[in-house]
Amino acid sequence: MTDTDEWPVRDSVTEYETGWYDGGYDLVEQPDGSEKRYYWAELPPAVVIVARTDDELLFVEQYRPAIRETHLELPAGIVEDGESYTEAAARELEEETGFAPSNLAVLQEYWVATGVLRHERAVVYADGLEPGERALDTNEFIEVRTVPVEDALEVAREGSANDATINGLLLATEDGLL
Numbered sequence: 001m002t003d004t005d006e007w008p009v010r011d012s013v014t015e016y017e018t019g020w021y022d023g024g025y026d027l028v029e030q031p032d033g034s035e036k037r038y039y040w041a042e043l044p045p046a047v048v049i050v051a052r053t054d055d056e057l058l059f060v061e062q063y064r065p066a067i068r069e070t071h072l073e074l075p076a077g078i079v080e081d082g083e084s085y086t087e088a089a090a091r092e093l094e095e096e097t098g099f100a101p102s103n104l105a106v107l108q109e110y111w112v113a114t115g116v117l118r119h120e121r122a123v124v125y126a127d128g129l130e131p132g133e134r135a136l137d138t139n140e141f142i143e144v145r146t147v148p149v150e151d152a153l154e155v156a157r158e159g160s161a162n163d164a165t166i167n168g169l170l171l172a173t174e175d176g177l178l
Helices: 085-097 149-157 163-174
Strands: 009-017 022-029 035-042 046-053 056-064 069-073 076-078 103-111 120-127 143-148
Touching (some): 046 085, 056 085, 056 149, 069 149, 085 103, 085 120, 103 163, 120 163, 149 163
Parallel strands (some): 046 120
Antiparallel strands (some): 009 022, 046 056, 046 076, 056 069, 056 143
């Protein structure tokens, strides 16, 4: 591994702030002495939930304006200040699907798209689901779908796939949960 002292940051500039993320660049001295701007977008931590009800997994179908497509994906959301990944998973799952989990376990924490994003994510496994109260955000227009466990990865790979769903399913499968 390269020592971070070999890549000193000479300047860090936030060029814009939205309510959702910040964007900017770091002026970095590279190991050969040259300087280069490395652009980034910084997002709050997020959680992706693999939620199992007996032989099915909960998915949500929603339109993604950034890519102008509707996706069938695992429930997910932002970790609010002071929340752990499991607390955020429980809250997001109930808000989006109307189910509250009895059991939660973090399968993996990781950085996303490290070439351009400052964004941490965790995949959380949830089971022991009980009916709760759905409470969608004002920008969420979500349909809840169930998919048989044995078909989940194939369904996730059909049409437009997304990284969070595929990563979540692969991690849960590798851990013997699906």
